Amino acid sequence: MSQNLLIVGAGEFADIAYEYFTVDSPYTVVGFAVEKDYLTEDEKFGLPVVALEDSVTRFDPAKTEAHVAITSTQLNRVRERLIKKTQDCGYTLANFISPRAMVWRTAKLGVNVFIFENNVVQHGVQIGDGCVLWSGNHVGHQSVIGDYCFLSSHVVISGYCKIGARCFLGVNSTLADSVTIGADIFVGMAAVINKSFEDAGLILNGHPAEASRVSAYRYFKLKAPT
Known part of the structure; x- marks a missing residue:
């Protein structure tokens, strides 16, 4: 149903998200919502676009689930904020798991997870709330990905890795076995990570990769968590 x-x-x-949910899921998209200050259109794909603050009057949370489809803007903070705001509106958050992805039965997923085609998520993996796995990534057995992370494409996470919240992993980046990286880390494309890094690192491409002297907070002009 x-x-x-x-x-x-x-x-x-x-x-x-509209295309993928429409073609490859049991969901029927009934509308779009944005914050009131960003409401610039009233229709998309023939469906209504409404202010998120007023969405419950149009789309009853008892009859409608929601998915927050936002990329890695402000090192994933915008997606995190809107997920919490959507939950506060009373909506249950839906996942999209492509039928062309391989997610092993023992993997555990949070809410509002979007997994594109050709991802491999192995035995015992844990993926937190609000994570996006673009196409073609490999997440090795028993690895843990924190909330609101964004894996671009063709990222390789080896077994027993731990990734903190709100991290961004660039195209073709690689983590060796048992590596831990902290929260709010930006990993550049093709970076090869063979050791652990603390929070807020800006890890540029390299083999092996090293952290920049500039923190991810400074680079993205963000405030550090208090």
Whole structure:
């Protein structure tokens, strides 16, 4: 039986989410929602676009689930904030798992997870809330990915790794076995990580990769958590 779905967001990722949920899931997208200050259109794909603050009057949370389709803006903080705001509105958050991905039965997923095609998620993996795995990644057995992380494409995470919250892993980056990286780390494309790093690192491409002297907070002009 089809379940109604509200997509939170109206940008490129929301367009992609609409396509994927429509073609490859049991959900029926019924509308889009954005924060009131960013409401610039009233229709997308023939469906209504509403203010998130007023969405419950149009889309009853008892009959409609939601998915927040936002990319890695502000090192994933915008997606994190909107996920919490959508939950505060009373919506259950839906996952999208491509039928062309391999997610092993012992893997544990949080809410509002989006896993594209050709991902491999192995035995015992844990993926937190609000994570996005773009196409073609490998997540090795028993690895743990924290909340609100974004894996771009063709990322290799070896076994027993731990990744902190809100990290961004660039295209073709690689983590060796049992590596731990802290929260708010930005990993550049093709970086080869063979040792652990603390929070807020800006890890540029290299083999082996090293952290920049500039923190991810400074680079993205973000405030450190208090």
